[in-house]
Amino acid sequence: MSNSFGTLFRWTTFGESHGPGLGVVIEGCPAGITLDLNELQKQLNRRRPGQKDSVTGEVLVTSRDEADQLEILSGVFEGKTLGTPISCLVRNQNQRSQDYEKMAARPGHADDVWKNKFGHSDPRGGGRSSGRETLSRVIAGAMAQQLVQTVYPQIRLVGFVKSIYNMELNEQELKNLAEQRDSKQEYVDSFSARFPTRQHDVATLLAQAKEAGESYGGVVEVWIEGVPKGLGEPVFYKMKNVLASAMMSIGATSGFEIGDGFALAQQKGTDVHRHSDQEQYGGQRGGITTGEKMIFRTAFKPTSSILDIAKKGRHDPCIVPRAVPVVEAMTWAVLADMILLQKTNTIL
Amino acid sequence: MSNSFGTLFRWTTFGESHGPGLGVVIEGCPAGITLDLNELQKQLNRRRPGQKDSVTGEVLVTSRDEADQLEILSGVFEGKTLGTPISCLVRNQNQRSQDYEKMAARPGHADDVWKNKFGHSDPRGGGRSSGRETLSRVIAGAMAQQLVQTVYPQIRLVGFVKSIYNMELNEQELKNLAEQRDSKQEYVDSFSARFPTRQHDVATLLAQAKEAGESYGGVVEVWIEGVPKGLGEPVFYKMKNVLASAMMSIGATSGFEIGDGFALAQQKGTDVHRHSDQEQYGGQRGGITTGEKMIFRTAFKPTSSILDIAKKGRHDPCIVPRAVPVVEAMTWAVLADMILLQKTNTIL
């Protein structure tokens, strides 16, 4: 149902942002996968708010300071998966729902539509539509990553902020990222806004936005190298539409494109097909991976908790940097699902 | 599985483009819906190739001339749904797979990845990745439309070509469409390329493309008015991500955006939220409909059957006009599913 994602690597999330806790139950993870629990916690920490900027000293993102301590309740024994459901719990430490209760309905926010749907409005911080819900996604994605990299250690995945507001990576900056030899993810994370260049400019932009009660959207791009051919299922479970669904299920998203995306709609076929470089299709054709580098982008709108109405809440001038680990997590989860599905397409 | 779509209004498609036939089995359509069979056939005809252009006399789209005669095998009796599975069959009349067999693998086409997946390449015209597969979608969508309009007769839906190659509807042309009082769909269909303006320019562009073996992509936009509040399910079955999945599952798509989409990523929050007009979010917030006008767009890449390598096949300079009824059909199917799901969220 609507709180579950995936077909074979299938996970169900639960928890309200201001209730006792949040978590996820993962079904379908094969037995015998060695899990690095430190790595799981590290992924969780990557989406935590409250990191200070190394240049300005400003906290770039929301100042909620939950510990986000992961507890695994089942499915893992002595560091290995059992083949049974892996259930994970993170308790909420900071249930300041009263901050939110005093707020009027926030424009662009889900509170009022929630009321139309369920006949009540959850007074506890937006319920399931809070950004904190993404914590469950990051846990599932971190598990999926370890599964995927056990089977295909050569897969390399990185997400990064392609643009914030009117700042966008140029060709040279993209080339620079592509040429990083070591972990691209660590390189990106070394920039406080995960915009892998012009650190000072971005920090200044966000610090000013925080002061002014301004908010910005942006675009997250993902690259995946080393993906085997043949992943993705025909018709309704193609790689491209499942990724689109995964990304567009994240809060504040407003668009998805794969390869050259919307730009392809303005090109001549003869120009497109002349390229030897097939990255323009994002590493898939007909929804099935080709073994080429996968590329896709997700657009995020500016957050709605702008200063004048949200001053008693906690203001986040731009959620895009924190969305990067969420986007990556959803991608790992899709890959894990597709890899398991592909095992069932032939009998050999 | 991967050939099924929807949760409660759930349909499974079958059929290869050059096998005996194609069809769909629809589960979950409630009993007692009056079906207008002529309307179903009419929707099927809207995706048929071979229409001549009224200006140039050129056939704008692929010259395959199947009759596409719909046969309902079950689930309907005396014009009403029984509550049992509705199964539909359209036989292939024109199994010229040998045309395709002689072709080399077409760049950008799914044939070669298919081989990596299933250990064989279906010699019959791309198998399930042919455009003819969309026929099943149009049938299911036409059924969904009749279900939706039985429950909510006020819903008005129209899809149209927003752009082909470098031609794009301008503000005034969009306003003109918005002000059409009668059926917008009929108005759009009166233009051979479903680009509701500059008929002669578009026809000329496409006629020249056909001659030159050129192909173009484009963007399809959908407007839905009269949608009730509260449709869409939290977290992983939001209106926006299910629409994204539905659209990106169509062949040749490369991008999806809702409301102002990617443009929102470049705007200031204070500018966005200042508008009284909320169409910028596409009629949903947090993935749940707000009752406002819904707007979304789907990008299509240029087709890959360009002249020099495909001369023995049938050349389609632009599939975007024919994609409009497919996009509409997928939208109706999503609406039907969401309406049935919403019935289960409260007990009253």
Next chain:
Amino acid sequence: MSNSFGTLFRWTTFGESHGPGLGVVIEGCPAGITLDLNELQKQLNRRRPGQKDSVTGEVLVTSRDEADQLEILSGVFEGKTLGTPISCLVRNQNQRSQDYEKMAARPGHADDVWKNKFGHSDPRGGGRSSGRETLSRVIAGAMAQQLVQTVYPQIRLVGFVKSIYNMELNEQELKNLAEQRDSKQEYVDSFSARFPTRQHDVATLLAQAKEAGESYGGVVEVWIEGVPKGLGEPVFYKMKNVLASAMMSIGATSGFEIGDGFALAQQKGTDVHRHSDQEQYGGQRGGITTGEKMIFRTAFKPTSSILDIAKKGRHDPCIVPRAVPVVEAMTWAVLADMILLQKTNTIL
């Protein structure tokens, strides 16, 4: 949904008994399986009514004489599965629904509850609750059998009538069947009522029942040898409960037991566990196969179309013999599903 069965080997049935036709769409059958189409048709013929008894010359079962000609619409090319949905159609030849329309509601039959459910009563012979619906099951099961035996050729499955009314196979007769060296299925089929002994007595019983308008139930037993260890998924998709669901979904069933079944409830644990022969648990423990011989039974109630009220319909004194191929088909479908699922439990 309710017309689909299975998780990975997943099939959806459609069709009313007196509409244009019935069929099934099978998803999840791996690519590259060689299908013997004659064998498929042969399995279909095994459930056909109208066979004459070799002893009495009486037609033992319902005299409907449909040809039941199978047409494969998709998913198979040159005798091999493509990995795409396999859709099959059997047209109804003999739509004498008027026979049934004249009948009052039949006691024990589903017609009147159908009306409570869907707001209409399908006048066409009980709609989806007719015995003819089992045709779709036999097709799916015959496909599943060919898949299973491609992977595990050593699996041997036989279903037979264990009892009709008060006639039951005794220990010696069971032993005799167990000792058949060649195909047990062919041996069983050589008895017109699939009760593999006392041919004349059973034929006489059924001939008298037909004349007197009497009807009888019975029990079908299934043996499966050569099943690999480890099939069946923990908790809610155990071999035992999926088999129970499969069998109890067949019309006219009233009970299911595995191994010694209800008799186990009356035994002492020390007696049960003392046996070296573990067939008492039916070849599974905790719902997972042990590699031992699997045994289970399904009870069928007497049919409800008794003479005095059904004389204008076609009377079937005992449907149990014709239920044998249906029970076998459901078993093959469960095995196919479990085999595919087991492929996803480990990554090696």
Next chain:
Amino acid sequence: MSNSFGTLFRWTTFGESHGPGLGVVIEGCPAGITLDLNELQKQLNRRRPGQKDSVTGEVLVTSRDEADQLEILSGVFEGKTLGTPISCLVRNQNQRSQDYEKMAARPGHADDVWKNKFGHSDPRGGGRSSGRETLSRVIAGAMAQQLVQTVYPQIRLVGFVKSIYNMELNEQELKNLAEQRDSKQEYVDSFSARFPTRQHDVATLLAQAKEAGESYGGVVEVWIEGVPKGLGEPVFYKMKNVLASAMMSIGATSGFEIGDGFALAQQKGTDVHRHSDQEQYGGQRGGITTGEKMIFRTAFKPTSSILDIAKKGRHDPCIVPRAVPVVEAMTWAVLADMILLQKTNTIL
């Protein structure tokens, strides 16, 4: 997947018997249902082991003494359901897995087949195949009960032990139970073995079995009165086969029958259909409820932890009394699912 049950009232269980805890995540429970948390805890307590017999002072069932304290982590606010996933956790207090580690594989137990399936044997007390797994079922069932009784307060459900070993309720004892005016469940619970008669005889039988290391199976019967007509979905989601699946998924079950079950297979049709009392079909026809009293039975085999090999574990001479609340819980869950499904069959 295999740890989830239900279609619309869909719940996923997690937890090993000797890990940190067990629980369940329930999706699809409508918003606005008032939950009585004391009632939930009371249902949990009903399956707890360790109750002393009022006659003999003997502990009739396993002496594990977990507190089984239920914590609701999400989905409920101020005593009402939110429409979001309801997640529940019960921590294990008593992780004496070392008791079990010293044991050899127990005959009839799932430990060794588990190894064949997942490539490891969970040393922690049978993992997911322990009786403690039923705790998740009881939680889900207790939630389902409150949902069902909010919609249909007239539904009355009772489970009881029909037989243990060779002791079986006779006609008069069944009649006596049927004539109880007040809560039949409370009446049954007043008997330590939930065999609602001959308290002293049963207590003596079980006390002797415990001393002798003997174990017994038995049969649980369920009666449901006040069920509306029309519940259950055609073909593969009939009331009878979903109940069969629900019951046969419980550990130690070996058979299921509805109405007169296996006895019907030995009766003449003319005798069966002559009755005005339709309870012989168990309150359903064609798998759809008729509004009549529903009756079904589930057989349990003797437990396998017999004394000589299990003396370091904790011996349970008969799990059938403790199975009653589990059987009831699964029944409530099935009813909840069927009630929600029926809401989608018509549009009115």
